Amino acid sequence: MMKTLVIFAHPNSDSFNGAIRYVVENQLKENGVEYIVKDLYAMNFNGILTVNDLMQMRKGTVADDIALEQNDVRWAENLIFIFPIWWIAPPAIVKGWIDRVLSHGFAYEHQEDGTIKGLLGDKRALIITTSGANQEKMQNEGTLEAIETMLIKGIFNFSGISDVTYENLFQVTSTTDEKRQEMLQQVASLVSRL
Template identity: 45%
Template sequence: MKHLIIYAHPNEGSLNHHFMQTVEKILQSKNQEIEIRDLYQLNFNPILSLQDMQGQRIGKVAEDVKQEQDYISWADHLTFIYPIWWTGMPAIMKGYIDRVFSYGFAYRYDQGIQKGLLTDKQTTIINTQGKSKSEYENIGMDKALSLTSDKGIFTYCGLEINQHFFFDKADKTHAETIEEWSTQIKNHFSK
């Protein structure tokens, strides 16, 4: 199986980086093909320009966008790893979605009906957040996050979400909890 990991965190010492390495190791142990797109390391340009928008409508995208689209087309399984900042994805990840999940590549409209084009691709999402699950549940943010990312982006484009991990209070966690979360990730990718 071909796995594409799309990762966004600037700190190599972060919990997100640990999770990215955990996913990479388990996939390597299963002799899977892996590509990692570290958006900060790539210095990916997240700004959707007028030129990008005009090009998307006629099927012409910038070379950096085309390269990322080629990786997505290649993959059987996409894994997104990023923190939740200000109740959403980091700007670099949002910009990646804006530019790479373009009209005609990730979705289109047929006679006014939206159609996702990234079908037959499994997807796993791994998020860390500072707030507790109960805090997010009390204000409805847990549902909002699932609605805006899962339904509003990923399934909208035809991706099949296998698992969406939300690891809470990630900035105040202990080694035992990190090990438990890592085990959950390992078990998911061992299936």
């Protein structure tokens, strides 16, 4: 049975991102997948990397809240992230989770020759984001490519995860309910292929 960790980050569980989460969970249940959901806002996850965190990481230990998150990442074969794109980036709480959880010695390590070795190569990632802008605008302005580079290369590939699927759902705030339903069917299809 595939084990999946879902990282959800939206302050409003009744948002379209919340609907995505609902579809993801239903599809995982339908597929008979064992899963854990981390609702970062509901958990009041502390996304601030502190000096103490850094000092502990240098000693090869981490704070208890980070250890808990890392154990869940270790357990999972699939990681699913659901969050909106704000200011051409994930919400701060997601970046904070990444800063604290995908830490040196856990997600990556430095090699003697100065290169970086990713340590999470046994994982797959599905990233589902939403944006208010349309696809053409984001492509023409280069913002979509920048987001993909940051997420896929800068975070997941860096951590050793080479099997990454990224899907942004465009114009979620201004499109029709019919289009949103199509998007949710697309999400179910993505999850069913994991």
